[in-house]
Amino acid sequence: MGEHREQGYTPRQRAVLERALELLVAGGEKAVTTAGVARAANCSKESLYRWFGDRDGLLAAMIAHQASKVRTFADDGEPMDRVHFRAHLVAFARDLLDVLSGEVSLALNRLAIGQASREESRLGRLLVAQGRRRIDEGAIALLEAGRRNRHIAYDDADDAYRTLYGLVVRDLHVRMLLGESGARRHEKFAAMAEGAVERFFALHGVREKERADTA
Amino acid sequence: MGEHREQGYTPRQRAVLERALELLVAGGEKAVTTAGVARAANCSKESLYRWFGDRDGLLAAMIAHQASKVRTFADDGEPMDRVHFRAHLVAFARDLLDVLSGEVSLALNRLAIGQASREESRLGRLLVAQGRRRIDEGAIALLEAGRRNRHIAYDDADDAYRTLYGLVVRDLHVRMLLGESGARRHEKFAAMAEGAVERFFALHGVREKERADTA
DNA sequence: ACAGAACCGTACCGTACGGTACGGATAGAG
DNA sequence: CTCTATCCGTACCGTACGGTACGGTTCTGT
Numbered sequence: 001m002g003e004h005r006e007q008g009y010t011p012r013q014r015a016v017l018e019r020a021l022e023l024l025v026a027g028g029e030k031a032v033t034t035a036g037v038a039r040a041a042n043c044s045k046e047s048l049y050r051w052f053g054d055r056d057g058l059l060a061a062m063i064a065h066q067a068s069k070v071r072t073f074a075d076d077g078e079p080m081d082r083v084h085f086r087a088h089l090v091a092f093a094r095d096l097l098d099v100l101s102g103e104v105s106l107a108l109n110r111l112a113i114g115q116a117s118r119e120e121s122r123l124g125r126l127l128v129a130q131g132r133r134r135i136d137e138g139a140i141a142l143l144e145a146g147r148r149n150r151h152i153a154y155d156d157a158d159d160a161y162r163t164l165y166g167l168v169v170r171d172l173h174v175r176m177l178l179g180e181s182g183a184r185r186h187e188k189f190a191a192m193a194e195g196a197v198e199r200f201f202a203l204h205g206v207r208e209k210e211r212a213d214t215a
Numbered sequence: 216m217g218e219h220r221e222q223g224y225t226p227r228q229r230a231v232l233e234r235a236l237e238l239l240v241a242g243g244e245k246a247v248t249t250a251g252v253a254r255a256a257n258c259s260k261e262s263l264y265r266w267f268g269d270r271d272g273l274l275a276a277m278i279a280h281q282a283s284k285v286r287t288f289a290d291d292g293e294p295m296d297r298v299h300f301r302a303h304l305v306a307f308a309r310d311l312l313d314v315l316s317g318e319v320s321l322a323l324n325r326l327a328i329g330q331a332s333r334e335e336s337r338l339g340r341l342l343v344a345q346g347r348r349r350i351d352e353g354a355i356a357l358l359e360a361g362r363r364n365r366h367i368a369y370d371d372a373d374d375a376y377r378t379l380y381g382l383v384v385r386d387l388h389v390r391m392l393l394g395e396s397g398a399r400r401h402e403k404f405a406a407m408a409e410g411a412v413e414r415f416f417a418l419h420g421v422r423e424k425e426r427a428d429t430a
Numbered sequence: 431a432c433a434g435a436a437c438c439g440t441a442c443c444g445t446a447c448g449g450t451a452c453g454g455a456t457a458g459a460g
Numbered sequence: 461c462t463c464t465a466t467c468c469g470t471a472c473c474g475t476a477c478g479g480t481a482c483g484g485t486t487c488t489g490t
Binding site: 024025027028029030031107109110112113114115116117118120121124125127128162163165166167168169170171173174175177178179180199202203 | 239240242243244245246322324325327328329330331332333335336339340342343377378380381382383384385386388389390392393394395414417418
């Protein structure tokens with residue numbers, strides 16, 4: 001068969017998932033009906049069921065498909081001066097805010113949260129595992145690099161990362177999930193990222209003289 | 216009419232809302248059917264529609280009903296020493312974690328988030344306005360009292376509060392909403408509250424000598 | 431005691447959706 | 461050219477739910 005699938009799904013199937021995501025963003029979970037997706041994507045319901053099993057399989061496929069678009073920090077082991085490390089942190093904070101405030105991200109998180117009550121939250125675990133986990137690991141790698149270069153200090157990397165996350169996101173994610181329009185002030189994200197990193201250094205930063213002492 | 220309504224709803228109606236909340240906690244939004252609520256509460260669907268208008272009205276009433284059970288810090292204007300202020304902060308942090316991790320709270324937040332896509336997120340705004348807002352105001356009053364007594368310092372009370380919130384909650388709320396079972400480690404909340412307040416003082420605390428200087 | 435309102439339980443209606451089946455079109459394999 | 465597999469479009473089925481109607485019962489105010 002000549003179908004060249006890049007990520008587990010054929011191009012045709014990915015196109016269908018894209019249309020399904022558009023429906024989800026526009027109208028929430030209830031807008032993602034099998035008939036609606038088939039009509040929007042110009043495919044038959046029969047094909048949907050052959051490709052994704054059932055409606056839940058389709059929803060899971062939408063999450064898996066979207067999760068295959070996350071970039072992350074790669075630790076190259078090279079030394080990094082304080083200015084660059086700080087810039088990396090600010091960039092991470094800004095990226096995080098951008099990702100969390102994205103329409104598709106919000107729609108998928110709403111979907112997974114809405115399903116969390118029943119069926120032991122399959123979609124929630126899928127979303128965390130495929131989306132969030134990779135972001136977390138990239139950020140922790142960044143923190144480890146910062147500690148190795150004596151820019152910051154902490155005992156528990158995971159704990160430090162969660163503190164950074166809290167300082168950056170605060171209650172913004174939930175407010176956006178709840179639909180509070182004022183929360184998505186995209187133009188304020190840069191200042192928010194700066195402030196968060198500033199506070200993070202106040203908690204975990206190593207002063208230059210101390211850095212020399214412990215080096 | 217002899218019906219003594221305490222909070223906008225008669226006792227009978229509140230009992231019905233309680234049963235509806237149980238259904239919501241047990242099975243999510245889809246479990247809250249008009250027939251199901253009527254059966255569980257031993258009332259007729261006709262009464263449900265007379266009391267709450269339609270299904271959305273019932274959901275809104277559930278939120279309003281639940282929101283009428285929030286205690287908050289009341290600022291009495293009296294001086295407060297540092298130990299007591301710190302204890303108040305830790306108690307607030309612990310209360311916040313307890314509230315957010317409560318089954319009913321999680322279920323209602325999931326409900327409001329699930330509806331946030333369509334109908335301009337009525338329930339979301341209702342939940343924020345009736346539930347969260349009061350918690351926020353109580354906490355900000357507490358912070359103001361702490362600043363008045365020179366225990367902490369900040370420029371923007373709202374900004375300082377959001378920092379505190381982020382340090383306390385981090386990404387815990389969203390993880391719980393997604394159904395991550397490991398997130399609801401109830402027994403760790405005390406330590407988390409302590410740590411968060413510790414960090415908050417590191418950012419906004421006023422040292423005793425500085426306190427004397429500026430007094 | 432009586433009238434009227436509120437209420438319960440059940441039955442009923444229309445609709446929308448998940449899932450299946452089928453006929454016809456298309457395209458690649460031999 | 462023919463056979464076969466995939467696919468589209470539509471029609472179809474069963475169910476579940478939101479909302480309404482109605483008869484019978486209990487409660488309330490006078």
